[in-house]
Amino acid sequence: MTVAARRTFLKGIGAAGVLGALAGCGVPAAYVDASDRAAKDLSGRDKRLTFANWPLYIDTDDEDKTRRPTLDAFEERTGIDVRYTEEINDNDEFFGKISPSLMNHQETGRDLVVISDWMCARFVRLGWVQEMDRSRQPNVAEHLDPILRTPHFDEGRMFSVPWQSGITGIAYNKRRLGREIRHVSDLWADDLKGRVTLLSGLDEAFALLMQGDGVDIRKWTGDDFHRMCDRLEKRVSGHHVRRFTGNDYIKDLAGGDVLACQAYSGDVIQLQADDPDIAFVVPEEGAELWAESLMIPNLARHKRNAERLIDHYYDPEVAASLAAWVNYVCPVPAARDVLASSKDRDLAALAEDPLVFPDDTMRERLAIARDITSDERTEFARRWNSIVGL
Incomplete structure (x- = not known):
């Protein structure tokens, strides 16, 4: 599971x-x-x-x-x-x-x-x-x-x-990609066009993408959210993002259709049992705990x-x-x-x-995101869903 x-x-x-x-x-x-x-x-x-x-x-x-x-x-x-x-x-x-x-x-x-x-x-x-x-x-x-x-x-x-x-970070295939991923911005490299997936869920996806923009997710603002969405819209319209997923990103990554994706730490432990080339990274900008x-x-x-x-x-x-x-x-x-x-x-x-007991280096990069308030949710969900295609 x-x-x-x-x-x-x-x-x-x-x-x-x-x-x-x-x-x-x-x-x-x-x-x-x-x-x-x-x-x-x-x-x-x-x-x-x-x-x-x-x-x-x-x-x-x-x-x-x-x-x-x-x-x-x-x-x-x-x-x-x-x-x-x-x-x-x-x-x-x-x-x-x-x-x-x-x-x-x-x-x-x-x-x-x-x-x-x-x-x-x-x-x-x-x-x-x-x-x-x-x-x-x-x-x-x-x-x-x-x-x-x-x-x-x-x-x-x-x-x-x-x-x-758990941690929302980035999973990728080290052997197929041929290089390391260390930053959220690495997802936008030219050689990953059409080979990247992001999570569909607003609550699951937004924090890591904001962290890639240098935002402190413990105290993000509405402006931070919309700026992130503006950038993401351009990447979606440019066909850099293959699609938005639920847990089916696991099959895409394991099968090689996707080389890098937004992922959960618990999933990667299971994937690594079958393929040790699958890696999970907490980006240097941080990841959501x-x-x-x-x-x-x-x-x-x-x-x-x-x-x-x-x-x-x-x-x-x-x-x-x-x-x-x-x-x-x-x-x-x-x-x-x-x-x-x-x-x-x-x-x-x-x-x-x-990924079960984060070491000190990893822990320094982890943060718990401020939650989306009830006043914000309708507006933000509408914008997010328009990007994701829901």
Whole structure:
């Protein structure tokens, strides 16, 4: 399963447009005040919780795919029964599924969900998730990667905790291209005309392209966005960009139709297993570090149980087990030492992989982009979609 299969691209104006339309039809304001977000917590007497995640985003037993070792260990240790569902296939689709309940101050039937941080930003702005009690989460407090602690939408990470993280950078075939790529601007070289793809999704694509223009993506402006679009339009009209893709860029790159592309770090680890000539680069101008994060929706009935499960996954031993299976950027740096001490050669090697545990040089180039606000989204999505052809 690839990162791109989970990180969906924005279709039209997406769920932001839905909210705008509802507001125009006289539906009560969607924002929920902090005093109205909590329900009576049944965790003390009701040892269960419901956890909604993306497909193939947790470790499974090689002999029995119905078993999830890290989750099973939590259940055995705590006596809490976890109903684990793989129901999230698209951020906007999931938003549409649970937003009516949240908007109308009703339970969603889920105690814990994992969504991309750009969608987490929307939930936080709407007041649709509960603040976590860090006194119940000592592992999170101690082991959460400092670089992930202060996203623009949740400065103290009190409403969200990264499940896994990743990097949007550039993948290319070293052997076929015959040279290195070190900068975003290298994508625009003459010998790559018609052999470059970019990601279709606004939220997935814009940050790296801005970084190529020298923009600090932590505090980009509308002018920065439109300047980037102006330049991109010229490259598209000049047929330099072959096409805009979802996760199908993997096939293009592996097959040789494309020599370089915007890509996700997790995908490249999988590609390199079949073709060691595939390289992933964090450009010298920088790359976007993103996360898909755990959140507790409003009126969840098992909040304390959910907080305990989140903290379980921040135990370095547990985080190492999960990282070894999913191969994304691990949000628990201490898991690296656990893997490095393994007698299993492959696990020990994973500790040295900068796409799972970024080294200091790579970390200096990584930044979390300021999210697109609700006021900006309709305008920016319309411009972006006109370029991409959506």
